[in-house]
Amino acid sequence: MFELFGTVFEVFMRTYPGFLEATVVTLQLTAVGVILGTLIGLVFALMKISGSKILQGIANVYITIIRGTPLIVQIMFLYFGIVEIYTMSNFWAGAIALGVHNGAYIAEIFRGAIQGVDPGQREASMSLGMNRKQTMQRIVFPQALRRSIPPLGNQFIITLKDSSLVYIIGVAEIFSLANREAAQSFQPFESFIVVALYYLVLVMIFTYLLRWYENRLDVDKT
Amino acid sequence: MIIGENIHKSFGDLEVLKGVDLHVQPQEVVVLVGVSGSGKSTLLRCFNFLEMINEGSITIDGKKVDPKKDNLTKIRAEVGMVFQHFNLFPHKTVLENVIEAPITVKKMNKEKAKKLGLELLEKVGLSDKADVYPSKLSGGQKQRVAIARSLAMEPKVMLFDEPTSALDPELVGEVLQVMKQLAEEGMTMVVVTHEMKFAKEVADRIIMIDQGTIIESADPKTFFGNPQHERTRQFIQLVE
Ligand SMILES: Nc1ncnc2c1ncn2[C@@H]1O[C@H](COP(=O)(O)OP(=O)(O)OP(=O)(O)O)[C@@H](O)[C@H]1O
Numbered sequence: 001m002f003e004l005f006g007t008v009f010e011v012f013m014r015t016y017p018g019f020l021e022a023t024v025v026t027l028q029l030t031a032v033g034v035i036l037g038t039l040i041g042l043v044f045a046l047m048k049i050s051g052s053k054i055l056q057g058i059a060n061v062y063i064t065i066i067r068g069t070p071l072i073v074q075i076m077f078l079y080f081g082i083v084e085i086y087t088m089s090n091f092w093a094g095a096i097a098l099g100v101h102n103g104a105y106i107a108e109i110f111r112g113a114i115q116g117v118d119p120g121q122r123e124a125s126m127s128l129g130m131n132r133k134q135t136m137q138r139i140v141f142p143q144a145l146r147r148s149i150p151p152l153g154n155q156f157i158i159t160l161k162d163s164s165l166v167y168i169i170g171v172a173e174i175f176s177l178a179n180r181e182a183a184q185s186f187q188p189f190e191s192f193i194v195v196a197l198y199y200l201v202l203v204m205i206f207t208y209l210l211r212w213y214e215n216r217l218d219v220d221k222t
Numbered sequence: 223m224i225i226g227e228n229i230h231k232s233f234g235d236l237e238v239l240k241g242v243d244l245h246v247q248p249q250e251v252v253v254l255v256g257v258s259g260s261g262k263s264t265l266l267r268c269f270n271f272l273e274m275i276n277e278g279s280i281t282i283d284g285k286k287v288d289p290k291k292d293n294l295t296k297i298r299a300e301v302g303m304v305f306q307h308f309n310l311f312p313h314k315t316v317l318e319n320v321i322e323a324p325i326t327v328k329k330m331n332k333e334k335a336k337k338l339g340l341e342l343l344e345k346v347g348l349s350d351k352a353d354v355y356p357s358k359l360s361g362g363q364k365q366r367v368a369i370a371r372s373l374a375m376e377p378k379v380m381l382f383d384e385p386t387s388a389l390d391p392e393l394v395g396e397v398l399q400v401m402k403q404l405a406e407e408g409m410t411m412v413v414v415t416h417e418m419k420f421a422k423e424v425a426d427r428i429i430m431i432d433q434g435t436i437i438e439s440a441d442p443k444t445f446f447g448n449p450q451h452e453r454t455r456q457f458i459q460l461v462e
């Protein structure tokens with residue numbers, strides 16, 4: 001047991017400069033994935049509540065395809081679909097794949113948050129003479145946005161872990177480094193323990209930050 | 223001030239309003255009573271076009287409303303509504319709640335709106351709460367803010383749907399007090415309530431609605447002293 005601690009520590013000390021660099025890449029992938037996903041999600045959520053059958057149909061097809069296929073397939077699909085045709089780095093192919101993937105989930109988060117706003121809010125707003133657009137912009141959306149912060153945070157953490165799949169197209173993020181390290185050092189077990197620790201610490205940090213932020217929102221206004 | 227003629231309203235197969243006629247005179251206070259499910263809320267919501275009537279007509283301040291052609295948004299602004307569950311905007315402060323519609327709908331400038339808002343908050347006794355969020359208020363305070371918010375649009379008529387039903391008993395009085403004051407100032411009001419003391423004191427007319435039709439309409443004295451309809455007698459026994 002102590003022996004294992006020893007070798008893990010040794011691998012950790014040997015690899016941390018590379019891992020720190022790779023962590024930056026992982027965080028960049030996550031950030032792009034979530035930001036792009038939020039933009040895509042917003043558009044598709046609006047399409048879903050638009051009332052237009054055509055827009056709803058398009059959004060449904062997108063969400064069904066994304067949720068019905070594995071992320072790793074989507075990454076490969078985008079990689080061979082985009083990188084081969086347009087000259088684009090592997091990083092961006094992976095980040096875009098994460099964004100497209102997240103878009104479907106975040107669209108559902110936004111839709112749920114919008115529909116979760118008490119119908120009484122809409123009625124009160126309309127009864128004051130505000131039109132549909134004003135009611136949405138000034139009353140419903142701000143409340144929906146607050147409601148979607150916890151699930152968005154959750155999605156951020158999922159994305160952080162999901163970004164490991166981008167190793168398949170050779171982006172130098174944490175997992176691909178661990179993978180290489182495992183093969184080269186003949187210490188696969190220790191290498192994967194180390195990479196697990198990196199993810200665990202990152203997830204814990206972000207979970208803590210999210211809790212703190214949510215609590216602050218609660219204290220302020222509810 | 224507000225005239226409903228032959229109002230019919232159905233939800234699917236369920237006919238909730240079956241030809242209601244109601245003329246509310248300017249400055250009149252009408253209290254609507256009736257058992258649960260009789261259609262009181264639906265009638266108020268039709269007057270505010272939150273629900274569309276299937277048949278009949280609604281005239282507000284002399285203008286017959288054509289839901290197909292008229293700008294319903296504009297008409298809703300002239301008819302204030304106070305809800306059982308307040309429906310204050312939780313992401314806005316008390317003052318922001320009150321000035322939201324004047325700024326957004328009437329394009330009133332912010333300084334003027336603030337002045338108006340503070341006046342109205344003073345009127346409902348909540349000047350000191352202008353900058354807090356609704357979650358920090360008691361139910362009675364919330365409802366008084368909701369009344370101020372409605373008044374900010376200077377409505378021609380105010381509709382109240384069980385404004386005190388969600389309140390703890392000790393908070394009912396402060397809301398009724400504000401409503402009474404409004405009535406005295408000459409506001410035209412249609413009030414759904416189970417507060418019979420308020421009805422007796424403030425109402426010009428009490429109307430009993432039963433299964434989607436008006437079965438009794440009389441001044442409070444006659445309504446309680448000499449009701450015409452058997453169902454009204456039963457109802458009075460139930461609430462007294
Ligand atoms: N949007 C709706 N869709 C379907 N049915 C509805 C809808 N709104 C009201 N109803 C039905 O219409 C009937 C009358 O409802 P309404 O809310 O007007 O009654 P009420 O007199 O206000 O009752 P309460 O005292 O319980 O508030 C009820 O049977 C109710 O279930």
Ligand SMILES: [Mg+2]
Pocket residue numbers: 262263264383384
């Ligand atoms: Mg009701």
